[in-house]
Amino acid sequence: MRPIPFLTALLVAALLFLAVFKRDDLLAFAQGTAATEAPSPAAPQPAEPIPAETRPAIRVVVLRSIARTIDSAVVLRGETRAARQVEVKAETTGAVISEPRRKGNFVAAGDLLCKLDPGTRAANLAEARAALTEARAHVPEAEAKLAEAQAVLAEAQINHTAAKQLSEGGYTAQTTLLARAAAVRAAEAAIASAEAGLEASQAGIEAAQAAVAAAEREIALLTITAPFDGLLESDAAELGSLMQAGSLCAEVIQLDPIKVVGYVPETEVTRVALGAQAQADLATGETVTGQVTFLSRSADPTTRTFEVEITVPNPDLAIRDGQTASIAIAAQGALAHKLPQSALTLNNEGQLGVRVVEPGDIVGFRPVRVLRDEADGLWVGGLPDAADVIVVGQDFVTAGVTVLPTYREITR
Template sequence: MKLFPILTAVIVCVALYFVVLDRASLTNFAARFVPEPQSAPQSVAEDTAETGATDDTPSADVDAAEDDRIHVVVRRSEAQVTENAVLMRGRTEAMRLVNVASETSGRIISTPIRAGAFVEEGQVMCEIDPGTSQSALEEAQARLAEARARVPEAEARLPEARAMLAQAQAQLTSAEIDGNAASRLNESGFGSDTRAASAAAVLAAAEAGVESAAAGLQSAEAGLQSASASVRSAEAAVTRAEDAIADFTIYAPFSGLLETDTAELGALMQPGAICATIIQLDPIKLVGFVPEAQIDRVAMGARAGAELSSGQRVEGEVTFVSRSADDDTRTFRVEITVPNAELLIRDGQTADILVQTEGTPAHLLPSSALTLDDDGRLGVRSVVDGVVEFVEVQMIRDTPNGVLLTGLPDVADVITVGQEFVTAGVEVRTTYEELTQ
């Protein structure tokens, strides 16, 4: 066995011991062979006074050796306003999706339109055989004409009835005058009882004539009301017949794409049977669900963006924020309207959505600066007047350059190296990252 490698290993171990575990003794031993420093020029002394002792001077080494405070590296961080978007996962949803159904029964007599076709609002999609509905309409129209013809006849009876009533009232007035005269003459002895009785009979007949004329007027008015009612009834029958005919033609309620074929030629339709399914994709909605802790940060009209599962990115604005939480998930529905003129976005696609909110002052720090206190709270350790303090923080989000944190003052000296070796209240020596970089 060669002796030289063993001696070399022993010497290396001794050197490592003094360098790592007993650096003070090694420093004191080396200081004996360092010559006394010459007096520095005045300019150098002034620079030294301004900037402090440098690391390569013996006095600095001696001060560092005598200072038993733990040495940490800190970063002076200033808060900056940063966008704090609300992140949620959701899906696309058609603005409208309707199953257009039949309201009557009959067989389809129109050629079907195939799925995927674009239909305009008001375009015929399904047409049903009307059968005898046209005849029913014509019959109702004839009854309406008949009812309207009776109205002038009823109206013409009113003037005649009013004239008869006026004549009867005039006769009654004349009979009353004659009756009063005959009664006075009879009382004074100038008239006979027969004449008085005759005048009273004429008066009674006049009163009966007035009552009869009034009844005739009421009958004429009732006849006019009956004729008017017949007209309204006939008009309602015509409207029902027209609506029944209209139900045999099914139109597109809005412009959109057909998700299914329209009913096939010859198919028998019943009330409620589906003619076709139509979908509107322009504009389209992005639907997401926000936790109750963040719902107050989402406002109507806020800008939002999303990345679809296909990689496509879209932008829109918040048009609906639910006021009621889901009973199971305790989340709130949020809808974002996005233009889709080229119909490239489909219904039901998964989307990662970001809703823009008001800017928040935050500090950008390396994630390694984060630590936990004895109670398990997330925070950082900062240095204030040479003393360590623990500050609880809230993480906004992670970025490629670090994490964005809130909870710190506007300017803070945050420990980035050595924070795990100190606790709150401990005095430390600090070195700023800006001076060492």
């Protein structure tokens, strides 16, 4: 093995080690100065914390707000709903023989919607009525048989009594007495048979009456009419179409009055009362008023809300079924402050509120609840009667910080 390449490799490795790990010492050696004698740079000293009392106070703008009593409305989202809506269906089978009414037309209660072909139903009714007449004719005959049997029984009882008295005096034979007793039992059996015949005749009458009523009902079902005043939401069944029991004839809706339906959170349900005045702003821009006519006693199991219905007059049928509405239901008045929307903020726990200036110009946080939303601000509750609310700079301070407030005019 040649020593020169090996020594060369060791020399190169030593130079690389010095260049990488002992660079400062190598530079100092090259300059003729020992690395250990070079003055070390002064280590940076940590900055002294500025005492809180000497920090400059943050400037904020404060609104001096005075609480006022407002009509605190319960605001909901909802939709309009027809007062009544029904699918009128056939209850029997038959072909439609009437001209169809077209959707959008007004119908009054009792107006014809569909007329079905009677077929042989008239003949069935005549047959049922004939059977009823025949059943009624059997009643007098049954009654006559019963009367005859009763007369025979009376005669047999008289003969039996006379034979019994003669037998006791020894003037008639014992066989005669037995014959009279047998005659009485035969007359009693005849009466039972006559009564059964009369009951069968009466049962036949009732069966015939039921058959007549069924035939008349079947004929009545051929005429399908509107159940109430309203509008046709669909075309009536077409002429010639075959209707089965359950087939749709037409759909009728009633829009006057109309209902506005919303859902009240369980935290607000106690503020809604039956008969309360309510206002609904429709998506079309129209505003309508009405009264609360229904408030559910059972909460929806999924949303934990309670259904509320507001009845609104709709004489011109301008309000349609299914329109989106913003509902405001009048409730008992409450003290509230009107603040700009930008004044609201969140604390570290995510609670909605405002930051206020407390005595000593110290910042505090007060949770609030929004009572009403208007174009120029929010009405909020949860603050004292008078409050200094920070409206500019509230996001740059926290509770306990000292601020330098600039006050706005008092809210009027």
